[in-house]
Amino acid sequence: MGIGMLTVTDSMAPPTVSALRGWLKQMTPAGLRYTGKPEMRQGTQTLSNPRGRLAQSLRSILEVVPATALLLDKSNNVIWANGRATLVLGYALDEMTGVPIEAFVVPSPRDSRPISFAGVRGAQSSPQSMTWAAVAHTKSGADLQAQVTMSASLPIGPEPQVVVVIELQNGDATDVPAPGDLQGIPHRTSASELGEMAAALGHEVDQPLTAILSNAQAAQRFLAQTPPAIGDLSELLAEVIADSARAHAIIRRMRQAARGETTGTTPIAVGSLVHDVIRLLRRETQACGATVCARIEDGLPQLRGDVVQLQQVLVNLLLNALDAVHDCRAEHRRIRVAVRATEDRSKVCLAVSDQGPGVEGDRLAALFTPFVTSKPQGLGLGLTISRTIVMAHGGQLWAEHNADRGLTFHIELPVHSRS
Amino acid sequence: MTENPPRPLVFVLDDDEHVRNALCRVLRSGGYTVQDYGCASAFMQGADLTSAPACLLLDLQLPDFSGIELQRRLDGIVPIVFISAQGGMNTAVEAMKAGATDFLTKPVDAAVLIEVTAGALARAQRLFAQRLHRAEVQRRIDSLTPREREVMALIVRGRLNKLVADELGAAEKTVKIHRARVMEKMKVTSLAELVHLLVASGLDMPGLRP
Numbered sequence: 001m002g003i004g005m006l007t008v009t010d011s012m013a014p015p016t017v018s019a020l021r022g023w024l025k026q027m028t029p030a031g032l033r034y035t036g037k038p039e040m041r042q043g044t045q046t047l048s049n050p051r052g053r054l055a056q057s058l059r060s061i062l063e064v065v066p067a068t069a070l071l072l073d074k075s076n077n078v079i080w081a082n083g084r085a086t087l088v089l090g091y092a093l094d095e096m097t098g099v100p101i102e103a104f105v106v107p108s109p110r111d112s113r114p115i116s117f118a119g120v121r122g123a124q125s126s127p128q129s130m131t132w133a134a135v136a137h138t139k140s141g142a143d144l145q146a147q148v149t150m151s152a153s154l155p156i157g158p159e160p161q162v163v164v165v166i167e168l169q170n171g172d173a174t175d176v177p178a179p180g181d182l183q184g185i186p187h188r189t190s191a192s193e194l195g196e197m198a199a200a201l202g203h204e205v206d207q208p209l210t211a212i213l214s215n216a217q218a219a220q221r222f223l224a225q226t227p228p229a230i231g232d233l234s235e236l237l238a239e240v241i242a243d244s245a246r247a248h249a250i251i252r253r254m255r256q257a258a259r260g261e262t263t264g265t266t267p268i269a270v271g272s273l274v275h276d277v278i279r280l281l282r283r284e285t286q287a288c289g290a291t292v293c294a295r296i297e298d299g300l301p302q303l304r305g306d307v308v309q310l311q312q313v314l315v316n317l318l319l320n321a322l323d324a325v326h327d328c329r330a331e332h333r334r335i336r337v338a339v340r341a342t343e344d345r346s347k348v349c350l351a352v353s354d355q356g357p358g359v360e361g362d363r364l365a366a367l368f369t370p371f372v373t374s375k376p377q378g379l380g381l382g383l384t385i386s387r388t389i390v391m392a393h394g395g396q397l398w399a400e401h402n403a404d405r406g407l408t409f410h411i412e413l414p415v416h417s418r419s
Numbered sequence: 420m421t422e423n424p425p426r427p428l429v430f431v432l433d434d435d436e437h438v439r440n441a442l443c444r445v446l447r448s449g450g451y452t453v454q455d456y457g458c459a460s461a462f463m464q465g466a467d468l469t470s471a472p473a474c475l476l477l478d479l480q481l482p483d484f485s486g487i488e489l490q491r492r493l494d495g496i497v498p499i500v501f502i503s504a505q506g507g508m509n510t511a512v513e514a515m516k517a518g519a520t521d522f523l524t525k526p527v528d529a530a531v532l533i534e535v536t537a538g539a540l541a542r543a544q545r546l547f548a549q550r551l552h553r554a555e556v557q558r559r560i561d562s563l564t565p566r567e568r569e570v571m572a573l574i575v576r577g578r579l580n581k582l583v584a585d586e587l588g589a590a591e592k593t594v595k596i597h598r599a600r601v602m603e604k605m606k607v608t609s610l611a612e613l614v615h616l617l618v619a620s621g622l623d624m625p626g627l628r629p
Contacts, residue, residue, distance in 0.1 A: 207435050210525040214441035217529035221448035229448075236444060239437045286485065 068136075068166040076101050076162070088168065090139030101164060105148050108133040136166050144168050204280070205250050208243035215240050268303040268310065270339055270348050270413075271296040277314040278337070281322070288322045290333035297340040301415045303348055305393045310413075313386040313397070317352040317409050320383070324356025324406065332356070332405070346415055347395075353408040364399050364407075425471035427540050431455040432462050432489075433478035433502070438525070442476060442502075442532070449533040451540075459484035468496050472547035474520070474539035476532075479503040490517055498539040498546070502527060549621065556620035559605050567604070570597040575614050 059080055062069040068088045071080040078096045086093055089104055096104070110133045134148040147167045215236050222229040278285075278292050285292050303310075318335065325333040332355035339350050359367065368383050383397075390397040395413035402408055429451045433439040436457065443453045456462040459481050466473075475497050479486040490499055498520040503511070511522045520539045523531065563571065566587075573583045580598065584591040607613045 206525045207438055210527065211435070211437040211441040213526040214438070214445050214529060214532070218441060218444035218448045221445070221529065225448075232444065236441075239440060243437050282480065 062163070068168075070096070070101065070104075070164040070166075072101055072162040072164060078104070085166070088138070088144075088166070089136065095139075103137070105134050105136050105146070105164070105166065108135050108145065134166075136168070205247050208247040208250075211243045212240050212247070215243075265304050266307060268305055268307050270300050270303055270350070273307065273310060274314065274337055274339055274350070277311055277318060281315065281318050284319065284322060285335075288326055288333065289330065290322055290325055290335060292318065292321075292335045292337065294337040294339070296338075300339065300341050300348055301345050303393075303413050303415060305413070306389075309389045310393070313389050313411070314350075314352075316383070316386050317411075320409075321352055321354035321356070324354040324358075326356075328356055341415075347412050348415060350411040350413075351408050353402060353406060355402075355404075355406040358401060358405060358407050361401070364401070367399055368397075426452055427543060428471050428473040429453045429536055429540070430462065430466055430473060430475045430497070432457075432459065432475060432481065434458055434481055435478075438478075442527070445529045445532055446476075446536060448529070449536070451536065459489050462489075463492070468493070469550070472540060472543040474498045474500065474536065474543045476500050476502055476536070479514075487513060487517065490514065490519065496546075498542045500535055500539050553620045553622060556605075556616060556622060560622070562604050563601060567597050567601050570594060571601045571605070571613070574598060574601070574610060575617065 059071070059082075062071070062082045068085045069082045070078050070085055073079045077098050077100055079098075081089075081091075081093055081096050086096070089096070091104075131147060131149040134146050136144045136146040136148075138144065145168070149165045149167070151163045151165075219233060219236055222233065274294050274296060278294060281292070318337075321335045325335065334355050336353045337350065338353070339348065341348050368387050387397045390411055390413065393413055395411060397409065397411050400408050400410065429446050431439055431442050431446070431453055432455070433442065434457050439455050439457065443455050446453045454466065456465065475493070477486050477489065477499050479501055480503075481489070484492075486501055486503075490501075493499065495518055499514075499518075500521045500523060501511070501514050501519050502523045502525060514522055520542060521535045523535060560568070569587060570583060573586060574580075578586070580591050580594045583589075583598075584594045587594070602608065602613065605613055605616065607616055
């Protein structure tokens with residue numbers, strides 16, 4: 001599943017939303033773009049056919065997905081395909097509509113399971129998605145190795161629909177990366193998105209630069225005194241060095257995001273990763289009237305992985321938690337982040353707990369299903385992506401009910417990465 | 420009235436430890452006594468805002484309060500200099516309207532910081548002196564009897580003793596005695612001095628303002 005989306009909530013201040021959205025886009029592998037609020041939100045209850053509107057908005061969302069996507073009706077005929085599908089498969093949209101999906105995608109000899117387009121709609125109450133290795137036929141007669149993911153069914157529109165996403169396996173410029181691939185994530189950035197991100201990160205850089213300037217000037221002033229006051233100077237200089245490294249790290253991150261690079265596999269201090277993300281989301285936290293407190297065990301073992309991607313996972317979990325407690329009473333607008341190592345120190349466990357209303361017992365697993373969301377403005381892909389990233393790091397991401405109220409999302413990451 | 424004034428204080432409130440330390444060092448290098456806090460609630464609980472002239476250097480984005488919210492709660496007790504990482508003009512305007520002494524953008528030049536702090540502390544000294552003065556005048560007023568207070572309220576409006584006596588239904592001679600006691604207790608030698616004392620204290624006195 002090379003598609004994904006992080007949810008940006010509309011309760012945030014507009015400049016923050018746009019900055020954050022721009023930032024998240026940078027960080028989202030083959031990010032499914034959020035192009036606007038689903039219309040249902042704007043007219044609240046006044047729309048005569050909100051389901052039809054949402055179906056329409058599904059198409060506009062799929063249109064901007066940097067992946068090949070088709071919609072099927074209940075007889076498995078193509079009813080719509082996005083621009084990328086017409087590009088990859090070589091057919092015009094009207095050449096595809098009404099044609100059975102089997103004309104475009106057949107099972108790969110590599111995958112013994114039969115492709116069952118009907119299977120995914122078996123249990124309507126619990127939407128599911130399935131992925132097969134497959135061969136995609138293009139109009140020019142070429143057969144492309146692909147991975148086909150079907151998600152059924154978005155509970156919108158007059159009739160249930162199936163979304164088919166075709167990911168080409170290799171060699172194509174329009175390819176999207178296979179799950180687990182940390183490198184080579186395709187990248188599209190407009191100048192304005194870069195500007196937004198630069199503003200958000202620039203704000204972060206101001207802090208260490210302020211400290212460096214003030215410390216250096218204070219040192220000058222202490223030394224100019226007679227006799228020179230040098231009592232505090234070594235501590236002062238240690239802070240200058242630390243802040244210069246801090247500024248450097250932010251700028252490096254900005255440069256990497258601007259180039260669309262991922263950071264690759266580097267050592268990661270989980271504690272500072274968590275603190276960074278909490279600080280980054282401070283304004284969102286404040287806007288929600290919530291508090292986020294972190295309990296981070298001392299002496300955690302270092303992880304190895306892609307710090308930008310893991311940051312993205314944490315941003316997503318925290319924004320979800322803020323969303324969850326948004327309408328709660330003040331005493332429940334509390335989010336806890338706990339980080340500890342397992343006893344044998346082979347894994348680091350992160351837990352993000354909210355005191356929100358939670359979900360019904362059997363909905364817990366569905367949280368991770370693509371396109372399943374409880375949020376009017378969400379696309380239901382944040383957790384899917386987060387889990388993909390965590391799994392690419394050899395770890396696990398799952399949710400549990402809290403004993404009292406709310407949910408806890410657990411991440412377990414191995415201390416020694418696969419590489 | 421101005422016995423040895425206590426040493427002025429600069430409070431620094433910023434959640435970034437290194438920024439806070441650095442700002443404190445600059446201020447100490449300028450000879451100021453500094454107290455620093457990492458969050459608004461610690462400041463609200465721990466800082467003594469009234470026993471000495473004090474000003475506050477306040478980071479606009481705190482983890483627990485917005486700077487503007489804290490400014491509203493402090494209600495002008497201490498002059499506030501805002502320090503902001505992003506030069507948000509709207510916030511600056513809002514803060515200045517609400518009475519901020521100054522608004523600095525990070526990074527802050529040491530010379531500017533010291534100059535602005537000196538300005539804020541000068542204002543703090545005036546506020547502090549005014550508070551002391553008001554407390555002193557209040558003490559003197561409290562030492563008056565109810566009758567003396569009535570007499571004072573009338574004479575500061577310019578009423579002659581005879582009219583005061585008529586109004587209060589007392590003998591003019593008695594009013595004269597009350598009047599002398601008021602002047603003595605308020606530690607003034609003339610009516611003009613008494614009026615000036617009361618106006619300068621900023622206290623709300625019945626009869627002082629029409």
